[in-house]
Amino acid sequence: MIEFNRRTNTLEQNQYKYSLQDVTEPNLYREIYNYDDLPKCTFNHRKVPMASPDEIWITDTTFRDGQQSRAPYTAAQILRLYDYIHQLGGPKGKIRQCEFFLYSERDKEAVAKCMERGYEFPEVTGWIRANKNDFLLARNMGLKECGILVSCSDYHIFKKLNMTRRQALDHYMAIIRQALDVGIKPRCHFEDITRADFYGCVVPFALELKELMDESGIPIKIRACDTLGYGVSYPGVALPRSVPGIIYGLRHHAGFPSELIEWHGHNDFYNAVTNSATAWLYGASSVNCSLLGIGERTGNTPLEAMVIEYGQLRGTLDGMDTTVITEIAAYYEKELGYDIPPRTPFVGKSFNVTQAGIHADGLLKDEEIYNIFNTVKLLKRPAGVTINQTSGLAGIAHWINAYFGFEGVKKIDKRDARVAKIKDWVDSQYNGGRTTSLSENELLEAIRKIVPDFFDLVI
Secondary structure, three states, X not given: OEEEEOOOOEEEEOOOOOOOOOOOOOOOOOOOOOOOOOOOOOEOOOOOOOOOOOOOEEEEOOOOHHHOOOOOOOHHHHHHHHHHHHHHHOOOOOEEEEEEEOOOHHHHHHHHHHHHOOOOOOEEEEEOOOOHHHHHHHHHOOOOEEEEEOOOOHHHHHXXXXXXXXXXXXXXHHHHHHHHXXXXXXXXXXXXXXHOOHHHHHHHHHHHHHHHHHHHOOOOEEEEEEOOOOOXXXXXXXXXXXXXXXXXXXXXXXXXXXXXXXXXXXXOOOOHHHHHHHHHHOOOOEEEEEHHHOOOOOXXXXXXXXXXXXXXXXXXXXXXXXXXXXXXXXXXHHOOOOOOOOOOOOOOOOOOEEOOHHHHHHHHHOHHHOOOOOHHHHHOOOOEEOOOOOOHHHHHHHHHHHHHOOOHHHOOOOOOHHHHHHHHHHHHHHHOOOOOOOOHHHHHHHHHHHOOHHHHOOO
């Protein structure tokens, strides 16, 4: 049949209705996923149109997936982080939801405390086992939406569940109906979607969900879970790994609106951020993330990264307060004892710190030459330098200006004789065989002995 698409304002053929292929043997895509070799990235050169939604947003899984790879947070820690996420998301609620476990007393206490805050955003949602008693638990706690695991690859259906596709879908649909019966909006986690038979299983399942949604009048959300990080964003890449193809197919062939499609990516192949941004560009309104990317194995998509990505794609932060990112990083290190790798973008201690003397010279002349953006304004993190054998006069001068806050007439030039004295001391350290960078305390002690008048300039 031919239908008029009001988004593209064109007539489109829509003559295919995908039915479940209830195969007797699992399709494991062995040519792509040979377990004894690296996965293959295949192309069919079919390209789907970008169709970024009118509105995009972020959801958070710090308190669910983010707790599967570290010691559990206390209820007080969860509440503090929830407050940070609320502040980071801004008045427009660009961080739309947080999901929680509901089973332990700690989980229940944390959910209750977060809900007492009364924030519109992020909405508190749950993650539950797929049975009616758990749905009732979620409802009685005042939750409106809960995630349900509906594994969709044959790896899970045949190997883990020991079912056929038809048996698995019937099982899932019965559970989802139970959720609707008790008034819970289901969020269906299509686990392992990047190894699933997309047209033989994923789309037919989504079509059944769409029919149930239309019948009940209750929205049903699909979370496309790239469980092992196999998703690829390249143009013309083939399914099942194609992120554009998955999002396009859920919209175009299954009829799901963008606001009910969410991408959940893992970082096993370093593609989490790119794949999440691609999901936005091709029609998913929502991407699911965790603070600092902490999650199962290599982790989830870092929430702070998608805040920055949002600003780049939309040309505005829409009220998100990026300075909170630095407060979150400090909380993790000081209060939670979590070691952030120093070169981690936006949150690591060295993300905007240079060790190269020639770069330090550029920073001294104009910070914009070597700093990615105004990190003072956006993250409360001034650009810095690490002092070592390659820092030179420029690096030392920049370090002094940054540490003491010297600006304008107080700003120290690299040609200042006092800087040369400090450089002589630095050189003596490395001439003596030192190989590591100088610490802040070491530099301050040297400055006190060599040029103590710098301290007199501080107001």
